[in-house]
Amino acid sequence: MSEKKQELLLHRACTYILAHYMEPDLDRNRIATALGCSTRSLSRAFEGGGIKLHGYIRVLRLHKGRELLRRKPNLTIEKIADRLYFSSARHFATRYKELFRLSPSDERKMIRRRQ
Structure with missing residues (x-):
């Protein structure tokens, strides 16, 4: 597959994932089927x-988790993790800290201090 076609596939995949990332059954097979490509072509597009x-989907879900932490202070971290699959x-807290350099509970404490 040419580099141009891989870029186009990557763009289409990202658009699809943005529209569906909160759905529990979102995976490589479903995305490839929706885009009419092979799972290998899809993986190559992301590698480029x-x-x-899976990292892209996880990052989107972590950003959604951060939004939930900020907007819904009564929602437990367990419930947020469950909502985000x-x-x-x-596991959610570990990945959250890797991305944002702060644990979800520490972030929530900072938010409460600001209010």
Whole structure:
């Protein structure tokens, strides 16, 4: 597949994922089927973009988790993790801290101090 076609596929995949990232059954097979390509072509397009497919979905879900932490202070971290299809609150917190350099509970404490 040419570089131009890979870029186009990456753009189409990102657009599709943005529209569906909060759905539990979003995976490589579903995305490839929706875009009419092979799972291998889809993976190659993401490799060219510097992030793996599952990593892209996870980052979107983590940003949604950050939004939920800020907008819904009564929602527990466990419930946020569950809504975002993480296997556990611990897994969510670990990935959250990797991305934002702050744990979800520490972020929530900072938000409360500002209010």
